[in-house]
Amino acid sequence: MSEGEQAPPKLYANKPRKAQLKQFRGQHKSNEFSSPAAMGHTTTPPPPPKEPFVRRYKFLWPMLLAVNLGVGAYLFMRTNKKDTGEKEQDSSPVSTKDVTAHVAETSVSSPSITNPVIKREPIPEGQQRELLKWILEEKRKVKPRDAEEKQKIDEEKALLKKIIRSKSIPSI
Numbered sequence: 214m215s216e217g218e219q220a221p222p223k224l225y226a227n228k229p230r231k232a233q234l235k236q237f238r239g240q241h242k243s244n245e246f247s248s249p250a251a252m253g254h255t256t257t258p259p260p261p262p263k264e265p266f267v268r269r270y271k272f273l274w275p276m277l278l279a280v281n282l283g284v285g286a287y288l289f290m291r292t293n294k295k296d297t298g299e300k301e302q303d304s305s306p307v308s309t310k311d312v313t314a315h316v317a318e319t320s321v322s323s324p325s326i327t328n329p330v331i332k333r334e335p336i337p338e339g340q341q342r343e344l345l346k347w348i349l350e351e352k353r354k355v356k357p358r359d360a361e362e363k364q365k366i367d368e369e370k371a372l373l374k375k376i377i378r379s380k381s382i383p384s385i
Contacts, residue, residue: 227261227262230262233259236259237256237259240256335384338381338382341382342377342382345373345376345377345382346377348373349370349373349374349377352366352369352370352373353370
């Protein structure tokens with residue numbers, strides 16, 4: 214080959230990375246300028262590229278999947294057991310002997326604390342009517358989802374109208 218000609222591109226079994234190509238080209242250029250004895254020395258082909266992470270650790274994926282499913286099943290079962298446990302405790306029959314004995318013990322040992330009932334002044338009729346009118350307006354704004362709900366709202370509105378029109382408002 215003469216100085217102006219370049220060597221034909223080398224074909225590889227595996228495509229080399231850019232870093233490997235730069236290294237190979239650097240070695241090739243240094244060989245051109247070295248002594249003729251070094252020209253006979255051939256370069257070694259680059260090492261085959263590493264396998265991707267997923268393929269290198271393919272035995273890990275089934276194990277990871279099994280552990281993940283196990284943790285999910287454990288969490289699912291744990292939450293279900295708590296729910297059923299509470300239901301069983303609520304529905305279990307309680308004997309009257311246990312209840313009366315417990316009540317007797319607590320009533321003797323600690324004084325009962327009751328909250329005093331606060332008596333409030335009654336709301337004047339005018340304010341009650343205004344409040345009922347406001348409730349009626351809010352009922353009119355509600356959009357029912359089905360016929361049953363619409364019928365219920367209509368009944369409530371009719372009752373509110375009847376109370377508003379009456380001479381005296383019933384006390385609750």
